[in-house]
Amino acid sequence: MITWDLWKKGFDAWEDATARYAELWLRSPMTLVPAGSLFTAMMKTKAARDKAVASWWSAMGVPTRHDQERSLHALNQIQSRLADLEDKLAEMHAAKHDEAAKQ
Amino acid sequence: MIDTLLELTNSAAGAFSEAAMHALFGRDVRDLPALMPSPKDTVFTDGTASLYRFRRPAGAPAAPRLPLLVVPSMINRWYVLDLRKGSSFVEALAAAGHDVFLLDWGVPRDEDRHIAWDQVIDRLDRFVRRVRRITGAPKVGVLGYCMGATLSGIYTALHPERVAALVNLAGPFDFSKSGLLGHLVQPGWFNPEAVAAAGNVSPAQMQSGFTALRPSMTVSKLVNVADRMKQPSSLAGFYAMETWGNDNIPFPAAAYQTYITELYQQNLLVKGEHRVRGVVADLANITCPILVIGADRDTICPLPAARALIERAGSTDTQVLQVPGGHVGAVVGSRASHDLYPATAAWLRERLDRN
Numbered sequence: 001m002i003t004w005d006l007w008k009k010g011f012d013a014w015e016d017a018t019a020r021y022a023e024l025w026l027r028s029p030m031t032l033v034p035a036g037s038l039f040t041a042m043m044k045t046k047a048a049r050d051k052a053v054a055s056w057w058s059a060m061g062v063p064t065r066h067d068q069e070r071s072l073h074a075l076n077q078i079q080s081r082l083a084d085l086e087d088k089l090a091e092m093h094a095a096k097h098d099e100a101a102k103q
Numbered sequence: 104m105i106d107t108l109l110e111l112t113n114s115a116a117g118a119f120s121e122a123a124m125h126a127l128f129g130r131d132v133r134d135l136p137a138l139m140p141s142p143k144d145t146v147f148t149d150g151t152a153s154l155y156r157f158r159r160p161a162g163a164p165a166a167p168r169l170p171l172l173v174v175p176s177m178i179n180r181w182y183v184l185d186l187r188k189g190s191s192f193v194e195a196l197a198a199a200g201h202d203v204f205l206l207d208w209g210v211p212r213d214e215d216r217h218i219a220w221d222q223v224i225d226r227l228d229r230f231v232r233r234v235r236r237i238t239g240a241p242k243v244g245v246l247g248y249c250m251g252a253t254l255s256g257i258y259t260a261l262h263p264e265r266v267a268a269l270v271n272l273a274g275p276f277d278f279s280k281s282g283l284l285g286h287l288v289q290p291g292w293f294n295p296e297a298v299a300a301a302g303n304v305s306p307a308q309m310q311s312g313f314t315a316l317r318p319s320m321t322v323s324k325l326v327n328v329a330d331r332m333k334q335p336s337s338l339a340g341f342y343a344m345e346t347w348g349n350d351n352i353p354f355p356a357a358a359y360q361t362y363i364t365e366l367y368q369q370n371l372l373v374k375g376e377h378r379v380r381g382v383v384a385d386l387a388n389i390t391c392p393i394l395v396i397g398a399d400r401d402t403i404c405p406l407p408a409a410r411a412l413i414e415r416a417g418s419t420d421t422q423v424l425q426v427p428g429g430h431v432g433a434v435v436g437s438r439a440s441h442d443l444y445p446a447t448a449a450w451l452r453e454r455l456d457r458n
Contacts, residue, residue, distance in 0.1 A: 004330075008326065008330055011323075011326055015319045015322070015323045015326075018318075018319045019317050019318075019319050019320075022317070022318050022319065023283060023317075026283065026286075026287065026315060027283065027286055029291065029292065032287070032289075032291070032292040032293075033291065033292050035292070036291075036292030036293050036294070037292075039293075040294045040297045043294075043297040043298050043300065043301040044297050044300070044301075046301040046302075047297070047300040047301045047302075050301070050302070065213070068214070069213055069214040069216060069217065070214075070217065071214075072212075072214035073214045073215070073216075073217040073218070076150045076214065076215075077222075079149070079150065080149055080150065080222075080225070080226070080229065083147075083149055083229055084229065087229070087232050087233070087236060090236055
């Protein structure tokens with residue numbers, strides 16, 4: 001038990017020192033600038049590849065994944081707007097009911 | 104390619120954790136307590152989002168006059184707030200008599216890459232309206248956690264007449280004080296537009312950002328659980344946290360771009376320049392009582408980043424509660440049920456009964 005406790009104390013000290021050292025590196029623009037550039041290049045490559053694939057399908061006259069996503073998003077928005085309208089109708093109905101009750 | 108690499112790394116880390124748990128404890132994870140234990144009903148859905156209403160346990164005190172809407176983060180799954188019996192914020196609130204509703208943002212699908220920031224706030228508004236409609240209450244109490252608290256603050260600034268009390272549970276408002284995470288996404292090296300152009304931000308990408316905050320954490324948490332293996336509850340807690348921590352979800356691309364650019368990079372919210380559908384979300388419009396809860400070892404939302412809400416709001420009834428722990432540990436740790444949950448429930452009861 002004492003051996004474990006000692007080892008644990010040593011581990012905690014190592015972990016804390018490692019975390020501090022890693023944070024120093026992570027905060028440094030020397031790390032962040034190249035890492036960020038690489039990450040941005042990867043994201044741009046992915047976007048360009050998706051666009052190229054979509055253009056190919058589009059040239060074949062087939063709706064692309066992007067088209068489908070846009071259509072589904074539009075449908076979701078219509079569903080949300082219907083919920084908004086339903087709420088407005090309920091509010092109007094409640095107001096009318098209150099007014100009738102007062103009279 | 105980056106997604107595949109990140110997913111492989113995360114899967115390997117997950118498999119390692121599970122194997123280590125078997126080796127350390129020799130127990131089947133299926134024997135452990137269930138996640139999301141609190142009984143609830145789904146009362147409304149909007150796209151992938153759902154509104155839950157939690158059932159109050161028998162013998163709970165009478166509910167306050169106004170209901171409570173809990174708004175979790177969009178970055179992780181909601182059930183960190185209902186992790187397991189005894190480590191559940193919503194369970195404690197329901198047991199204290201509150202009529203608790205919760206907005207589950209759901210798991211965004213590919214088409215949700217087009218969900219804009221304004222539409223996220225619209226959705227929150229829709230859910231607040233639905234809670235009012237179901238309960239007949241003129242106002243609701245709102246408790247936001249992490250990014251959910253930021254969204255709740257923006258919403259309250261836009262619709263102050265609908266919110267009776269606001270609890271900011273570790274949600275950043277002044278992003279210039281958001282620590283290492285804020286530093287990692289600064290415009291000098293991070294391009295949110297490029298990330299969003301590639302579609303929804305994948306769970307692996309989000310996870311790698313949090314892992315970067317403390318890379319030695321994966322090994323550290325295994326050692327810590329081994330250290331506490333004599334306590335039966337620690338294994339259940341570790342398993343629950345690992346399950347939740349690895350159950351990440353994508354983030355809608357368009358909303359992500361606005362979130363990072365306007366809040367993390369430009370810090371527009373505390374400058375009073377953040378707009379939703381063209382209307383400025385001025386935090387000074389918030390006049391309802393505010394409780395800010397910060398954790399003393401929170402590296403994702405340090406207390407000054409959360410406290411900025413009180414400094415900018417127009418409220419006179421404000422309080423800051425500092426609890427021990429990190430961003431997640433403070434909410435689900437063993438001490439939460441003794442200090443955080445009862446203090447929050449009591450603060451809310453007083454305000455939701457008074458209004």
